Amino acid sequence: MPIAKPEERDVNGINLDALDKRIIAALSRNGRQPYREIARDLKVSEATVRQRVSRLTDSGLIRIAAVGNFIALGFDVVALIHLKVPPAYVDDYARRIAEYASVRFVSISFGSADIILQSLHTTMHSLHNFIRNEMPAQLPHITSVEVFPQVETLKSSWTWETWFGLEQEAGFPPASPIDDPE
Amino acid sequence: MPIAKPEERDVNGINLDALDKRIIAALSRNGRQPYREIARDLKVSEATVRQRVSRLTDSGLIRIAAVGNFIALGFDVVALIHLKVPPAYVDDYARRIAEYASVRFVSISFGSADIILQSLHTTMHSLHNFIRNEMPAQLPHITSVEVFPQVETLKSSWTWETWFGLEQEAGFPPASPIDDPE
């Protein structure tokens, strides 16, 4: 079963149409690709591409950034951490966890974990200190902590064309063999 | 406790020095920032920045790409999935899971999960089908599956300057309050 394309609809007051998706797809392959090249490929003017990208980035829907594999870049201890906290604390705690410098990402979940986060460290001791001392000191109502060390990351892709289901459309370059660093 | 800076050392045959880290930090704030601006800020020539970026991207250490929040972009059902598989199957299964189009990321872990992945879907039914039918059909030795739906992502940052511990150094622009979409 091919993954379904997201329906076109307003998100954050912006309706992503096919052109937006193709632009995002192009920039997910190469974030520095010249707007004119993208425009030529998509048969629109360069200004259109530029204005669309501005709209997408200004609205915060996308960002063009350097991404990479933390482990390869020197962070030996990377872990996903699952927290359980009383329901009333979930939103506030998630927000506060997002402020830690070592924390790269935070999501709210439900079920057997309420908050999921990823934290970057150079030593096991640093990770342990974060879990054992830093977090509990400021977030006393955490009821459970589970740690899942990330030993190796095989895939961490940003190939929107695949997810948008664009790869089978005519005139669109085929999906590249993905192996994005995380 | 401030997060420790990764030691300088060879990774993938490349030794990341302070200049590399500053360039990566700049590109993590804005992946399209002109090389000349970066060069001016870091007091080196434009060609140096350009050549370093080529080296970093060619080696696969970093990539410049459009990143964004899946949920905001129309993927309503995003989940982290934990798998347990017999030790002998971990590497092979992780590799094969990385090939699914819906799978955005795959890591190898140990302890109470052997493989952790993230999968993107537009409907709960699609996610269920992936877990219940697609994966088991090709990966029969999975012994356990746990699903952690990501309802909301509060933080997913690519601000390398923070992780590299560059923000306190003189002459370096302060860490912007970036709120990266995932």
Place this chain on the structure above:
DNA sequence: CTTTATGATACGCAATGCGTAATGCTAAAC
């Protein structure tokens, strides 16, 4: 039909990306 708003296009100039050649730096060999 006219007005208004929104987005696409055309266009020109300043700034950037990039290839190439020259220069500087470091360490090893003599």
Place this chain on the structure above:
DNA sequence: GTTTAGCATTACGCATTGCGTATCATAAAG
């Protein structure tokens, strides 16, 4: 101390790009 080799950085010129502004096309509202 000098020479040599290897490598990173710099200088420089030209083709290309980014960007601001004005113009045009389309559709909705009056």
